[in-house]
Amino acid sequence: MPDTTNPDNKPAPKDWTPELDELHLREEMTGGMGGPDKVARQHAGGRLTVRERVGKLLDPGSFREIGRLTGVGQYDENGRLVHLLPNNSVMGRGQVNGRPVVISGDDFTVRGGSADATNKSKALYPEEMARDLRIPIIRLIEGSGGGGSVKTIETKGHANLPGGQGQSFGSEQLMINMGEIPTVGLGLGSVAGLGAARLAATHFSVMVKEQSAMFVAGPPVVKGIGEDLTKQELGGWQIQLPAGGVDNAAENEEDAFEQARQFLSYMPNSIDELPPRTECADPVDRREEKLFSLVPRDIRKVYKMRKIIELVADQNSFFEIAPLFGRSVIAGLARFDGWPVVLLASDPFHYGGVWTSDACQKVVRMVDLAETFHLPVVYLCDCPGFQVGLEAERNATIRHGVRAMAAIEQTTTPWCSVIVRSAFGVAGGAHAPSSRFHYRFAWLSARWGSLPLSGGIEAAYRAELDAAEDEAAKLAEINERLEKLRSPFRTAETFAIEEMVDPRETRPLLCEFTNMVAPTLRPGRARMWMRP
Incomplete structure (x- = not known):
């Protein structure tokens, strides 16, 4: 039989130079992604390519790509490689602010980010790698990321049955990782189908204003049900953020990368570690005079709760999550004396701070995040109860409210409540877990009742x-x-409120709380962990 590996019958080389040359050739081909025209189209749309995104997000020089040679090769009649079309997934290991992460990214220049349904193992690989290495994963999502395009039926000769043995594209691993490692999703273009599921199945998600859109199915599909909409009208940030489909919006891709870095700075590498403490130059005994008069005596007047957060937390440490969803509750991550916490706070500017259906869902999500990654909770409460009226009933507010109460009661993480003003009714009573020890303080402006x-x-x-x-x-x-x-002093006489405090003492008290509870935190799997 002829030697097909040496069609020109050239003398065998003395070393491995030909193989090294072929390695470099294949790397060069896959590095070209979908080709110069597709790359130019990506840039013309104001979007970076996946490799540019990886380079800008990770620490310089830290990316170690895996599976770069994966793709579909084209060969001439002599078996020589003519072209290698890369797989549309770029992934590997790297670092963010010196900490290890796994990163995976969709290459929109190859098949518009739609997986070819032949290399599903490459899509699953980074999820398993992050899980087993016990480090966070960042997903750069642009495309469907599912079981292929419509044309895949023709190329494979049959249709895929979603789910089932041998048909998974990693969706079950997405859910498992929610209880194991921090997951971040950045929607950087049009995201649909399983791509949308990958973005939603995260602890923190971001989309870029006017550039990103997320939907179960895009405009061509929904046009078939009589809805003629643009991508932004169907699933832009102004749709998804108020709906709670995505957490935050970014001004541009660089802003999205920075938000990912910020979020991860509060997180441990996995549930097997505790959240990292940072150096704090902000004095723990800082007393802010503005707090003494910030809450007006007239209960009909509102005040800025975010100003209170700014005055009591470590300077510039508050990182807000989902600001346009469930707006009567402010939520995010903050630090007190360098210790990271989940911070919840009422916002009297929206429905007077009552718990709406959306606000209750937001509380559940943040409480579950705290429980999953061993973060204490600080709640600045001004809640006059659940929302009432026809809208509240149509939105099943009481069911979502009871679910939020259950989430709070099921937590084991340390909890500190500061009753700033109102705590009325069932929702007002849900300011702390009632079945275990918690820290609780009330400002002089506090008022409560059934x-x-x-x-x-x-x-x-x-x-x-x-x-x-x-x-x-x-x-x-x-x-x-x-x-x-x-x-409230009558209540304090019966020890139904533990401490009435001068509002100016709030920061010292919260810093004392975080330092007191830090030794009690334990790594490991939470009894109830976060779900999408």
Whole structure:
């Protein structure tokens, strides 16, 4: 038989130079991605290529690519390689701020980011690598990332049955990793199908304004059901952020990369470690005079809760998550004396701080994040209860609210509540887990009860008011009497609130809390961990 490895019958080389030359040739071919025209189209759309993204996100020189030679080769009649079209997934190991990560990215210049359904093992590999190396994974997503395009049916000769043995593209590993390692998803273009699922199945997700869009199915598909929409109208950031489909929006790709770095700075490498403490130059005994008068005496007036967060947390440490979803609750990550925490806070600017259906879902997500990665929780509470009315009932607010309460009760992570103003009703009572020890402080402006007095006096004292000669004067008399009884100091007499504090002492107290509970944190798998 002829030697097909040496069709020109050249003398055998004395070393491995030909193989090295072929390695370099194949690397050069795959480095060209989908070709100069496709790369130019990517840039014309204002988007970086996947390799440029990896280079900008990771620490310089830290990327170690895996599977670069994977692709579909074209050969001439003599068996010589003519062209190697790379697999549309670029992945490997690298570092972010000196810490190891796994990174995977869709190459939109190859088949528009749609997987070819033949190299599913490469899509699964980074997920398994991150899980077993116990380090975070960052997904750069642009495309469908699923079982191939419509044309795949023709090239394979049959259709894929989603799920089932041998048909998985890693969706089950996405769910497993939610309870094992920090996962970050960056939607950097159009994201659909399994690509959208990969973005949603993360602890933190970002999309780029006016560039990214996420949907179950894109405009051509939904046009078939009578909805003629652009990508942005169907799944742009102004749709997905208020809906809670994606957490944050970025001004550009560089901003998205920076948000990913910030999020990971609060996270441990895996559930087997504790969140890292950072150096803190902000004095723990810092007392802010502004806190003493920030909450107005008139309960009808609002105030800026984010200003309170700014004044009590380590300077510039608050990293907000999902600011446009469930807006009556502010949520994110912060540090106190360098210790990272999950921070929740009421926002009286939205529905007066009541818990809406969306706000309850947001609370569940953040509480589960805290439990998964051993982060203490700090809650600045000003909650007058659940949202009421027809909209609240249509959104199943009470079911989502009870789910949030269950999530809080199921936590084991340390918890500290500061009642800034209101804590009324069932939702107001959910400011801390009631079945175990927690730290709790109340500001001088705090007020609480089963329900607010306003509106309730007329019903509770109807007979007395009807019998009065001057109903308005009687109402004022009853209100004054009840206001005195409702004083938080009366509650403190019974130890139903542990401590009433000067608002200016809040930062020292929260720093004391984080330092006190730090030795009690334990790594390992949480009893209840975060789900998408």
